Amino acid sequence: MSLKMLSGTPQKLGAQPDEGGVNFGVFSENSSKIEVCLFSREDRSEIARFSLPERTGPIWHGYLAGLPVGALYGYRAHGTYAPENGHRFNPNKLLLDPYTREIEGTWSNALQVFGYDPASSALDLSFDSHDSAPFVPKSVVSDPSRFAPVGNHPGHPWEETFIYETHVKGMTKEHPGIQEALRGTYEALASEPVLEHLQALGVTAVEIMPVHAFVDDSFLLDKGLSNYWGYNTVGFFAAEPRYFGPQGIAGFREMVRRFHSAGIEVLLDVVFNHTAEGDHRGPTLCFRGLDNASYYRLINGQRRYYVNDTGCGNTVNVSHPQVLRLVMDSLRYWVTVMGIDGFRFDLATTLGRENHGFDPGGSFFDVLRQDPVLAGVKLIAEPWDIGPGGYRLGEFTPEFAEWNDTARDTIRRFWRGDAHSAQELGARLLGSAETFDRNGRRAWSSINFVSSHDGFTLNDVTSYAKRHNEPNLENNQDGHGANYSDNCGVEGRTDDPDILARRKRRQRNLLATVFLCQGTPMLLAGDEIGNSQHGNNNAYCQDNPIGWINWNEADADLLAFVQKLSAFRAAHCAVRQAYFLHAARRPSDGLPDVEWWDLEGKPLNWRDPGLSSLCLLVRYAAEAPSFKDECDTVFVVFNRDTQRAHVSLPPKPEGMVWIHSLDTANPSGGDALPLADGHLWVEGKSVNALILGKAQSSML
Template sequence: MDYHFTSGNPTQLGAHHDGQGVNFAVFSAHASAIELCLFTPDGHTETARLALPERSGDIWHGYLPGLAVGTVYGYRAHGPYAPEQGHRFNPNKLLLDPYTRQLCGAFKDDPALLGYVEGDAEEDLSFDPRDSAPYVAKSVVRDPAIFPKAGTGPQIPWEETLIYEAHVKGLTAQNDRVPADLRGTYDALASDAMLAHFKRLGITAVELLPVHAFVNDSFLLKKGLTNYWGYNTIGFFAPEPRYVGPAGIAGFQKMVQRLHAAGIEVILDVVYNHTAEGDQRGPTLSFRGLDNASYYRLTDADPRFYVNDTGTGNTLNVAHPQVLRMVLDSLRFWVEHMGVDGFRFDLATTLAREPDGFDPQGGFMDALRQDPVLGGVKLIAEPWDIGPGGYQLGAYPPEFAEWNDAYRDTVRRFWKGDSHSAQDLAARLLGSAEIFDHRGRRAWSSLNFLAAHDGFTLADTTSYARRHNQANGEGNRDGHHGNHSDSCGVEGPTTDPDILARRARRQRNMLATLFLSQGTPMLLAGDEMGNSQAGNNNAYCQDNAIGWVDWQADQAGLFDFVQQLSAFRAAHPVLRQSRFLHGAARVADGRPDVEWSDATGAAPDWHDPDLSTFCLMLRGSAEASVDTVGDDAVLVVINRAPDPVKIALPPPPTGQCWQIGMRTGAAARGKLEAGELVVEAEEVMALILSPMDAPDAW
């Protein structure tokens, strides 16, 4: 076929079919020429190599009439190979289009992917002449009709949100209620079985581990492992192919639509802080070959090397206008065309770091928050990285919720029995106001969790005192050291009924604490069933039964209990208020929105390092009218002591009585007159006010 390039236009990056041909546009500030390479439909044979005919500013572009949807292509970029100056152009390396919406084939681990000669005495300063095309995934021209504008999602208010963090494959790979041909795919996430599971739990948002196209790390492949979690992105617009089911890419969109129809939002865990190309020893797959000095942050002392605030080898340079544009274009694509409702930003501190350090008013944050599309979606920050000043919990703008690791650690420490932990728990129960209550932020800003993909599962937190990561092949040196976990007497599996009962009780207590806390609760997939990873607290490379959810794990009725907790929280608005509670008197009735007491009804001794029993009375915020919040008081009783404790209950209002609404110990429920209540050892209880003639059942 004869190809006759016309100039095309630079306004829309990527490859876009208009019905008559395809416009190509790609950014590079330092290239001397960029060639478009066309391939056979299987991606195996290069059929044409054409120089993009125009450069407008830093955008290279051209239009090919007659080119069809489905065309497979890649780029080769010419320019200086001068690593000591930050440039690593090598036209022998085929490059993925940063804006591609679909990949053809897969990346294969081969030395030809490197821009330098592996083993050469000059290391990455050497130049490798081998063609990488046989070993790389290619880009595909997609029909724009495949990506129509998506409809509006459920738009669940933050204060009504319950998040469920899950891995696309791991969630359904072992679920025999899901059709076998769907398991592990986007399609499976919205299967009838999974929708029923989510609805029974009261889930309002599913947060998915990375679904952007990613690459398996070479060092993992050499050990017979794989990058399971997916925090190794190479394509910010392309759904990861390994999760594609029978419906193809459309399966992702149908998944979102079905979840939306069930009243469930979709949040993506996104990785814009680094890419799969690693440090100076990594492969040349896309960004490095197109314009290394623009896409990445390089060290001032020697541009040969990369700033590594992420711990992965490189740091994406979102301060560069075109890189920032790519990130924002990607986010808008997933909202407008794929229908997602929000994002959790991996290592968000990296994105907010300016030359002088972390800046919540920096370029990325400002651009994101003012964007008419992105300003209205849910935004969640992982508020740390390993760079200077990396830990920034509570420092993000008001539009963000933040993963609150202080919540996780405090709840674990308290129920493990650590001294001085009750004082911290009191703050966590009220939404960590000392961290988040500024700049008009709301209580939902604290995203509370007991476990997440990174670390022990909830079951393992009660079954292992130490990590057991031998399967990762790193000598058990990887993963967190401080898990605040406890084996309850035996490390790992046991048949001892007393230990099993204690573990189950502790899991129920921690889950009850989560659902009774102000803030936004998040469940890790499988924790509602006691799922274990055999003590592995860093299962990033375990694409197997270690990392997958075990749907046969629930031996203690934990799922039914979580279902009850979710329903209880949903039924009582005082447990999910948007305003922080500080014990202030309410204008409507003069009663405080928070009251603390010990077992005798007196004020707790917060100086007692071993304080283990206390009560928390919750009412509607003093800042809101009673009509807005409702007069729905809940009395939370927490007893970590090894023995039962008698609790003096506050007198109920005239015509009302206290009723046990939820407890983690005995199943008995009933009305209680003012007086003493016996709370079991290691128990959480929530009492509600009911009319004197209310039935016993809750």
């Protein structure tokens, strides 16, 4: 083919093809030259190299006439190699295009990918002249006709949202209903068996763990492990190829389309806080080689080293205008082209860090809030990082919901029997209003869960008192130390029927509490069928049965109960309100929107140090702009005591009756039971929920 390099335009970043060729644009304000290298599809050898002829501001650009779509390429950046000053340019290292939509090939755990000589006593201050091209994947000039927008967003309101956190491979690798050749792929995640499972659960949104192209850490590969979770991103636009099925990238888009057709939104867990290049000892794969001093936050006065607010070796410098543009362009791409409905931002505090520290009014949040493309998508923050002042629960802007680890810990502590946890549970049941009810935020801001990918599964919360992460080969020192878990009598697996019954009751109680809290419930994939990771609370490197869902040992009874919980929540808007409840009296009838009782029907004594059981009466919120007649009143009884208890039900209006609808001690109970005498017996260690409904004539 005949190729000619022209000046091109700086307005298009990445490789943008048209009928005559490809425009290349790449940001690098500190380099002296950028080259585009082309590679053969047959043997991946380098076949041509062109310097980008123009620089407009910090953007290098050129138009390569005659280059077809599908071409393989990479960048080489020339400039100063002075790590002590923050610059690590090394043209011997082939660099991924930060804007590439596709990558082809795999990353190799080879010494050639390092910009320095790992054997040198000078470490990263040394310079390595080996070519890394044979050991890294190539960027692909994508055919724009393959990326027509995916539409039909379900658009569920936040207060009707039920999130299911899952992993592409872990969800499907051992699913017996999926053909074996398809398991572990994007197509498998939206296959008919999975869709039927999620629809039966009442799931409205799947939150998929990272699918941006990522790299396996060399220290894991050296131990025969891998970065299974994927929180080690290197490509913000490219879908991870290891999950490709027979359709390749088209399979990802088909996955999204199928989820949407089933009425399920797709949320992506995204990692913009750090990259796979690690600290000063890490490889040179993309950003480090293009412009290390711009893409990363470096330590003032010691620019050889990286600010490490993430615990992963480096911190992306999102406050830099061009880096911020990269992140925003990525988010818009996934929404407009790939059809994504929202994002969960890993270590979101890092994205709000300015030079003076965390700032909810920082540049990232300001740009995000005014962006018209992103105005309608769901935004979720993991509201912490490990940097100074990194824990920021409740401090994000009103557009965000936040993972509420306080709710997780409180619910676990309450059912474990910890002292004073009943008082704390009261706040969590009302959506942690003391944390989130500010600046016009809504009750859905609190994402409530009892387990997530990071920590014990629900089964393991009730089966292990300590973590068992020995398979991670880190001397069992990794993962959470404070799990607020309880093995119910025996550590790990057991055949003791009493212990098993105790664990199953505890699991139902934990789940029922999550679904009856104000806020947004989130369920970890596999918890609904009792999946275990055998006590591993940090299975980030376990791409094996430890990290995969065990469908063959599914607990059908637990699954049926979770379906029942979800259906109850969907049917009764009193437990999923948009507005916070503060016991204010409603203008419509003068009744408070929330009341607390003890088991005897008396006002609850919150100062009782031995408080272990409580009753909650919830009505439609007083501060809601209009009254909803169809919003049932719900009465919930949390009895943590071991003994069966007699509960006095609240007074009911004329012609109404309390209907017993949920009981964790009798999860497979039949139809809802109307109660005519105003009393209810509840078993010990149980959750019961009742609704106020119209009495039949025979009940009056």
